Amino acid sequence: MDDSKEKQPPVPVESTVPQAVVSRLSLYLRELQQLVHEGHATTNSTQLGTLLGFTDAQVRKDLAYFGQFGYPGIGYRCEELIAAIKKILGTDRSWPVAVVGLGNLGRALLRYRGFNQQGFRFVAAFDVDTHKIGETVEGIEVFHLDDLSEVVAAKGIRLAIVAVPGSAAQAVADALVAAGIEGILNFAPVTLALPDHVSRVGVDLAIELEQLSFAVVNRPENP
Amino acid sequence: MDDSKEKQPPVPVESTVPQAVVSRLSLYLRELQQLVHEGHATTNSTQLGTLLGFTDAQVRKDLAYFGQFGYPGIGYRCEELIAAIKKILGTDRSWPVAVVGLGNLGRALLRYRGFNQQGFRFVAAFDVDTHKIGETVEGIEVFHLDDLSEVVAAKGIRLAIVAVPGSAAQAVADALVAAGIEGILNFAPVTLALPDHVSRVGVDLAIELEQLSFAVVNRPENP
Numbered sequence: 001m002d003d004s005k006e007k008q009p010p011v012p013v014e015s016t017v018p019q020a021v022v023s024r025l026s027l028y029l030r031e032l033q034q035l036v037h038e039g040h041a042t043t044n045s046t047q048l049g050t051l052l053g054f055t056d057a058q059v060r061k062d063l064a065y066f067g068q069f070g071y072p073g074i075g076y077r078c079e080e081l082i083a084a085i086k087k088i089l090g091t092d093r094s095w096p097v098a099v100v101g102l103g104n105l106g107r108a109l110l111r112y113r114g115f116n117q118q119g120f121r122f123v124a125a126f127d128v129d130t131h132k133i134g135e136t137v138e139g140i141e142v143f144h145l146d147d148l149s150e151v152v153a154a155k156g157i158r159l160a161i162v163a164v165p166g167s168a169a170q171a172v173a174d175a176l177v178a179a180g181i182e183g184i185l186n187f188a189p190v191t192l193a194l195p196d197h198v199s200r201v202g203v204d205l206a207i208e209l210e211q212l213s214f215a216v217v218n219r220p221e222n223p
Numbered sequence: 224m225d226d227s228k229e230k231q232p233p234v235p236v237e238s239t240v241p242q243a244v245v246s247r248l249s250l251y252l253r254e255l256q257q258l259v260h261e262g263h264a265t266t267n268s269t270q271l272g273t274l275l276g277f278t279d280a281q282v283r284k285d286l287a288y289f290g291q292f293g294y295p296g297i298g299y300r301c302e303e304l305i306a307a308i309k310k311i312l313g314t315d316r317s318w319p320v321a322v323v324g325l326g327n328l329g330r331a332l333l334r335y336r337g338f339n340q341q342g343f344r345f346v347a348a349f350d351v352d353t354h355k356i357g358e359t360v361e362g363i364e365v366f367h368l369d370d371l372s373e374v375v376a377a378k379g380i381r382l383a384i385v386a387v388p389g390s391a392a393q394a395v396a397d398a399l400v401a402a403g404i405e406g407i408l409n410f411a412p413v414t415l416a417l418p419d420h421v422s423r424v425g426v427d428l429a430i431e432l433e434q435l436s437f438a439v440v441n442r443p444e445n446p
Contacts, residue, residue: 023430026429029433114428118432200435209318212406213314
C-alpha cells in the first residue's frame with residue numbers, strides 16, 4: 001500500500017452521500033453530545049431515532065454510509081460515535097474561516113458563538129468599503145477584497161461565508177474561487193455558479209420560522 | 224358536533240409530532256416547489272426520498288403523521304401536497320412578526336429576503352436604545368421595548384425573533400410572554416425558560432458550516 005492510499009479516510013467521496021444525510025449527521029452529533037452530557041455511555045439506533053423522530057432503520061442507514069459503528073448487544077458507544085462523526089464532518093480539526101461582507105449580517109456572524117464551539121474560527125473579514133478596511137470586529141481584522149488572495153494564502157483560509165447583497169455575490173464568489181477557497185457558505189439570496197471543485201452550502205433561515213408557525217398553529221387551543 | 228370541534232384542523236397536536244419531522248416538512252415543501260417549477264405535476268415517496276436522501280418509507284411515515292396524501296397509481300399531486308404542507312406548517316397565511324434587538328443580527332434579519340417568500344412579514348422592531356427608537360429599518364418602525372404589549376396588540380403580532388445578547392435574552396422573552404406572543408425564534412446562545420403555552424425554536428447556524436466542511440474534506444483530492 002502506498003502513502004497516498006494510507007492517508008485516505010475511511011469515508012466515501014462526497015458525491016455518493018445525499019446532502020440531507022450529512023445534515024442529519026449534525027443532528028446525531030448534537031443528540032450524542034447531549035446524551036454524554038446527561039451521563040450516557042452508550043445509545044442505539046432506536047433511542048437516537050426516537051429523539052429525532054427517525055425510524056431506527058433510517059438511523060442505521062444514514063450511519064452505514066460511513067462505516068460500521070454499532071456493537072452487538074451494546075449499540076453505539078457515544079464518545080466513539082461522536083469522534084467518528086466529527087471526523088466525517090471534518091470538525092475534528094479547527095477551520096480558519098473568512099467572512100466577506102461587513103454589513104449587518106457579516107458583523108452578526110462574526111459575533112455568533114455557535115461556530116467556535118464546533119471548531120470554526122474566524123481569521124479574517126473582507127469588504128470593499130474603504131472606511132471599514134483596517135477596522136477590527138470581534139478581534140478580527142477587516143481587509144480589502146483586493147487583498148483576498150494574499151490573505152487567504154497567508155492565513156491558510158479554506159472556507160468563506162458570503163454575506164454580501166445578492167447583486168454582489170457572484171463577483172465575490174468568483175474572487176473567492178480565484179483565491180483558492182474550497183467551500184462557500186452563502187447567505188445571499190442567489191444561486192452561485194461555482195466550479196465543481198468548490199463546495200457550496202446555501203442557508204434558508206425561513207425553515208426555522210416555519211417550525212415555529214407549525215408549533216403555534218398546532219396547539220390544541222389554536223384551531 | 225359543537226363549534227369548537229368543527230374548527231379543529233385535521234392535524235395532530237404539536238406534542239405528538241417530533242420536531243425533526245416538522246423540519247423535514249420544510250424540506251419536502253422546497254423540493255415540491257422545485258418540482259412544480261420544473262414542470263412536474265406528480266411525484267412519489269421514492270422520488271422525494273431520493274432527492275433528500277431519505278428512504279421512501281421515511282417519507283411516507285413523515286407524511287402519515289398528518290393524513291393520507293397519496294393516490295394509488297399516481298403518487299402525490301405536487302400542488303395539492305404543497306397546499307397541504309403549507310396548511311400544516313401554518314404558512315398558508317401571512318404571519319406578522321416582530322424582531323427584538325436592533326443590533327447587527329436584528330438588522331440583518333429585517334433585510335433577509337427568505338422570510339417574506341414563505342409568508343412571514345416583519346411589522347415591528349424593538350430595542351431599548353433610545354437612539355434607535357423611531358428609526359425605520361427596511362420600512363419597519365423601531366419601538367421601545369416598554370411599548371411591546373401595546374404594539375403587539377395593535378399589530379396582531381404572534382411570533383417574535385429574539386436577536387439580543389445572551390445576557391438580555393431571558394428578560395426579553397419574559398416581556399414577550401407578558402405581551403401575549405405565542406412563539407419565539409431564539410438566536411441568542413441561551414436556553415430560554417418559557418411557559419408551556421409559548422412555542423420556541425432555537426437556531427444553530429453551525430450545522431450549515433459543518434455541511435460545508437464535510438463537503439470539503441470528503442473530496443477525492445482532499446484526503
